[in-house]
Amino acid sequence: MYREMSARESARNQTTESALKEFVEQRDRFPSDSEEDDDSEEEEEEEEEEGLPVTKSLDFKKLNLCQASSNTQTSFDDQYDEDSDQSDTDNTIVVMPGSVLSSYLSDPLTNPSASYLFESPRPRAADFVYPGQDRYSKLGSVPAYSSTTAFIQLLNDISETHPDLCECAREETPLHVAAARGHVDCVQALLDANSPIDAVEQDGKTALIIALENGNVDIASILITNGCDINHADHHGDTALHIASKHGLLQAVQTLCHCAVTVDSVNANKKTALHLAAHYGHVDIIRVLLLARADVTLRGDDGLTAELVAVAAERLEAHSLLKMVKSQEIREEYISQLYPLDTSLRRIKLKLLGHSQSGKTRLVQTLHSSRGISSFLESVTRRISDHYSPSSSMKDDGIHSTNGSFVSESNNNSSFDLAAAAGSKYAPPHSQYTRGIDVQTVNINGCGEFSVWEFGGYEPMHTCYDHFVGNADCIHLILYRTSDPTEVQYKQILYWMNFLKGRVTPFEPIGHCGFSSRRSKVIIVGTHATSSLFPQMNQEGEYVSSDIEAMLNTVRLRFETHFDMDHRLILLDATNPSCIGMKTLKMELAKCRTNILAKLLKPLAILDTVVNHLNLVRKKHANFPVITWPDFIQLVRNEINPLTGDAHCRQIVQQLQLIGEPAKDTQLHQWSECSKLVSQDREAVIRMVGDAVEIRARGPSESATSMFYFMEDLINLVEHAAAEVGPGISLERHFISPKHLKEHREHPALFPPESMMEMQQRESLSVKGTQDEEELFTDVVCFGSRDVARHLTLGIDVGVADLQMASRCELACLLDPPHAMGRDWSILAVKLQLTDQVPDVDSTGQSLSRTDQLLNEWAIHHPEQASVGNLCRILVELGRCDARDALYRTVPLYVFAPLEDQFLLETNDSGVVSSCHSSSEHNPINI
Numbered sequence: 001m002y003r004e005m006s007a008r009e010s011a012r013n014q015t016t017e018s019a020l021k022e023f024v025e026q027r028d029r030f031p032s033d034s035e036e037d038d039d040s041e042e043e044e045e046e047e048e049e050e051g052l053p054v055t056k057s058l059d060f061k062k063l064n065l066c067q068a069s070s071n072t073q074t075s076f077d078d079q080y081d082e083d084s085d086q087s088d089t090d091n092t093i094v095v096m097p098g099s100v101l102s103s104y105l106s107d108p109l110t111n112p113s114a115s116y117l118f119e120s121p122r123p124r125a126a127d128f129v130y131p132g133q134d135r136y137s138k139l140g141s142v143p144a145y146s147s148t149t150a151f152i153q154l155l156n157d158i159s160e161t162h163p164d165l166c167e168c169a170r171e172e173t174p175l176h177v178a179a180a181r182g183h184v185d186c187v188q189a190l191l192d193a194n195s196p197i198d199a200v201e202q203d204g205k206t207a208l209i210i211a212l213e214n215g216n217v218d219i220a221s222i223l224i225t226n227g228c229d230i231n232h233a234d235h236h237g238d239t240a241l242h243i244a245s246k247h248g249l250l251q252a253v254q255t256l257c258h259c260a261v262t263v264d265s266v267n268a269n270k271k272t273a274l275h276l277a278a279h280y281g282h283v284d285i286i287r288v289l290l291l292a293r294a295d296v297t298l299r300g301d302d303g304l305t306a307e308l309v310a311v312a313a314e315r316l317e318a319h320s321l322l323k324m325v326k327s328q329e330i331r332e333e334y335i336s337q338l339y340p341l342d343t344s345l346r347r348i349k350l351k352l353l354g355h356s357q358s359g360k361t362r363l364v365q366t367l368h369s370s371r372g373i374s375s376f377l378e379s380v381t382r383r384i385s386d387h388y389s390p391s392s393s394m395k396d397d398g399i400h401s402t403n404g405s406f407v408s409e410s411n412n413n414s415s416f417d418l419a420a421a422a423g424s425k426y427a428p429p430h431s432q433y434t435r436g437i438d439v440q441t442v443n444i445n446g447c448g449e450f451s452v453w454e455f456g457g458y459e460p461m462h463t464c465y466d467h468f469v470g471n472a473d474c475i476h477l478i479l480y481r482t483s484d485p486t487e488v489q490y491k492q493i494l495y496w497m498n499f500l501k502g503r504v505t506p507f508e509p510i511g512h513c514g515f516s517s518r519r520s521k522v523i524i525v526g527t528h529a530t531s532s533l534f535p536q537m538n539q540e541g542e543y544v545s546s547d548i549e550a551m552l553n554t555v556r557l558r559f560e561t562h563f564d565m566d567h568r569l570i571l572l573d574a575t576n577p578s579c580i581g582m583k584t585l586k587m588e589l590a591k592c593r594t595n596i597l598a599k600l601l602k603p604l605a606i607l608d609t610v611v612n613h614l615n616l617v618r619k620k621h622a623n624f625p626v627i628t629w630p631d632f633i634q635l636v637r638n639e640i641n642p643l644t645g646d647a648h649c650r651q652i653v654q655q656l657q658l659i660g661e662p663a664k665d666t667q668l669h670q671w672s673e674c675s676k677l678v679s680q681d682r683e684a685v686i687r688m689v690g691d692a693v694e695i696r697a698r699g700p701s702e703s704a705t706s707m708f709y710f711m712e713d714l715i716n717l718v719e720h721a722a723a724e725v726g727p728g729i730s731l732e733r734h735f736i737s738p739k740h741l742k743e744h745r746e747h748p749a750l751f752p753p754e755s756m757m758e759m760q761q762r763e764s765l766s767v768k769g770t771q772d773e774e775e776l777f778t779d780v781v782c783f784g785s786r787d788v789a790r791h792l793t794l795g796i797d798v799g800v801a802d803l804q805m806a807s808r809c810e811l812a813c814l815l816d817p818p819h820a821m822g823r824d825w826s827i828l829a830v831k832l833q834l835t836d837q838v839p840d841v842d843s844t845g846q847s848l849s850r851t852d853q854l855l856n857e858w859a860i861h862h863p864e865q866a867s868v869g870n871l872c873r874i875l876v877e878l879g880r881c882d883a884r885d886a887l888y889r890t891v892p893l894y895v896f897a898p899l900e901d902q903f904l905l906e907t908n909d910s911g912v913v914s915s916c917h918s919s920s921e922h923n924p925i926n927i
């Protein structure tokens with residue numbers, strides 16, 4: 001061991017290829033007996049005295065220690081001798097003697113990690129060339145990523161001193177090898193070490209071409225970003241664009257076109273990238289090439305244009321696309337439609353939320369009334385989800401559209417029979433209430449144009465709003481009545497703040513104290529403000545009150561991590577357009593609009609055409625606005641612009657924000673606040689209970705395994721739906737006692753997440769419920785199936801690296817602020833043995849969460865210890881049970897690994913009988 005290290009050190013510090021060769025030869029002569037380990041430290045000291053870099057020697061020591069655990073001692077030469085006759089189906093690595101780097105890297109003795117590396121699915125000539133032959137060996141598909149760090153270190157060291165040294169029989173550089181194999185980190189390390197980026201191997205291919213040949217688009221992006229030659233052609237005349245177009249690498253083609261690649265370059269067969277894309281039927285790529293103004297008239301050596309190539313290859317879609325854009329004039333028009341305009345978006349959204357009769361409709365009317373007559377005539381009112389009350393001008397498709405008049409006669413003067421609904425729980429608050437969402441374009445004098453979205457305060461409608469809130473690039477007004485009792489005001493404001501918070505996607509990176517990096521703008525507006533309610537005014541004539549200020553401060557404190565809360569609460573009389581509060585509101589709106597528009601992408605020129613086309617679309621699609629995503633794309637391509645790519649469509653939809661996807665399931669029965677799913681002999685009921693979603697499932701007792709799957713599917717469905725409509729909501733799983741359900745108890749016991757996690761920490765098998773009774777974990781979670789239980793990973797074993805945003809935000813919120821007793825992130829760093837990392841973590845100041853960074857460091861430096869269980873234990877030692885409890889509530893209680901086919905077929909599981917033995921055929925089991 002000791003000698004090996006010396007030899008390797010000396011090799012690393014010599015600068016010639018011969019020295020490296022010599023080192024490889026020497027290495028095999030050195031024993032690696034463990035008894036020599038003791039001497040290594042001594043040797044290290046000697047080296048230090050000689051001025052050798054200690055850090056590097058430590059890195060090599062690491063490698064050598066790995067090597068010491070290897071019991072194979074075959075020398076490089078032996079291996080070559082033994083394996084030279086092997087067939088190419090063998091997994092044996094054979095390296096050309098002349099390939100110094102290859103021998104250095106691929107010898108599993110020199111570098112055990114490299115042996116994994118070379119077993120990855122895409123063998124390259126540099127790794128596995130047979131002497132005198134030019135073919136690859138076929139190797140098994142063992143993932144190579146575990147050893148990447150070691151490999152990078154190795155390549156770094158060599159590349160630093162010998163960037164040109166490491167060439168092999170096919171004249172491949174390490175960059176070629178790493179690019180071929182998809183080792184992103186290695187490519188980056190090599191580029192950092194100035195490895196020649198445009199070096200070519202024997203076929204004239206650069207690393208970029210090789211990366212694309214192997215489908216490694218990420219690496220291609222890195223190479224392009226680092227300034228490689230994107231127009232280089234190999235010995236066949238193929239450029240990176242040819243290769244990417246041939247292999248259908250859309251992203252790469254987009255990147256290359258974005259970097260102004262020569263789009264019409266021809267290869268040895270006079271074929272352009274467009275010819276190849278047409279031949280292989282890559283329609284998306286044809287679109288991108290056409291947008292980059294590829295010449296459709298060029299002919300290959302066979303005399304065919306791209307269109308004819310598509311015909312010859314029977315690529316019908318490609319052919320019809322190329323046929324449609326034959327005329328240059330039409331092509332140019334299509335292209336110009338898909339370029340962004342120079343101007344900003346014409347308007348942004350202004351969303352008004354508030355309980356019924358808080359003055360939303362009135363405020364919009366007042367803001368509207370100040371506009372000129374022309375904009376008045378242009379206004380478009382559209383109402384969504386207004387099924388509850390049939391209005392005279394309401395269409396069957398649920399969209400209300402009126403031109404001209406703002407006054408929402410049809411909306412508010414409905415024939416809805418209030419008397420009939422008066423006794424019901426869902427009685428509307430007043431006859432003029434807004435049904436669903438009222439959308440209209442309003443040009444506010446002095447502020448500019450807004451798309452005003454008024455969300456009716458009528459409560460049963462609130463669940464329909466999920467898909468229409470959550471965008472951060474708009475202004476939210478939350479309205480309440482200042483004439484209501486203070487407690488009601490608080491309650492209503494908090495309701496809407498929480499409503500928004502649950503539906504706005506949090507953005508990374510997490511800032512200090514859990515601040516989101518992109519916060520939505522929220523302005524709180526108190527309507528019905530009068531001088532009798534607010535006798536005091538400030539210099540500007542605005543109403544002021546210490547109570548109001550206190551309320552705003554409380555709300556800000558609670559929500560400022562998620563929202564950019566306006567520093568003042570605006571008090572106004574919504575019926576009075578000239579009141580001071582109204583002026584203040586307009587000023588704020590104008591300021592926010594400018595700020596938001598400055599951040600938004602410029603709109604595509606096609607947007608207006610799509611908006612104008614919507615009327616036609618509505619006629620054609622009876623279900624509009626519900627239309628599937630593929631249908632929408634087809635519609636835009638067939639009826640507006642055939643060159644529109646998926647990304648364009650996404651951008652259009654983002655701006656229209658009207659279209660969702662339908663979900664139909666014949667086995668799904670739904671009624672108010674409840675759904676029932678029946679699947680063969682299993683059934684489940686999903687219903688709202690307070691603010692929880694309750695899922696109860698039952699099925700034959702012998703089908704425990706399939707019941708578990710059934711239940712998991714449902715839970716995932718609910719969680720995904722919740723994550724989609726309310727990405728800011730963090731859900732907790734509370735399990736209901738299967739025993740109590742079986743006994744049909746009216747109030748069955750619950751097993752909250754804290755109990756489930758505590759049980760895991762105690763390494764116990766049973767968990768205590770809210771009624772102090774214990775039940776087995778396998779019964780509560782796995783329908784009694786021990787086979788299922790065996791495939792679960794417990795929550796305490798989940799890695800800290802896999803913690804979800806919600807958990808990380810909670811921890812940041814609790815541990816970032818300085819603690820009076822010092823029990824914050826800094827002491828946590830000590831407990832996690834990360835004292836060395838503290839200066840780095842601290843240097844980011846308050847822009848990033850230190851706790852979050854610390855946990856990342858922990859996962860990197862101590863991956864084997866960085867588990868949820870260990871973190872919880874440390875938090876308790878630290879005296880921060882609050883942080884531990886926050887983790888308990890937010891981490892997954894278990895992770896279910898996919899089962900093997902054989903296991904899936906097993907339906908007869910005895911485990912369930914032990915826990916749920918029931919005389920009835922169906923056992924009620926639920927979460």
Ligand SMILES: Nc1nc2c(ncn2[C@@H]2O[C@H](COP(=O)(O)OP(=O)(O)OP(=O)(O)O)[C@@H](O)[C@H]2O)c(=O)[nH]1
Nearest residue numbers: 356357358359360361362433434457527528573574
């Ligand atoms: N005096 C006074 N009356 C107001 C004010 N704001 C609203 N109102 C009146 O309160 C009533 C209800 O107002 P709306 O604007 O319809 O309430 P809303 O918030 O749209 O209610 P929903 O449509 O049910 O969500 C109307 O008669 C308004 O004229 C205000 O600031 N001062």
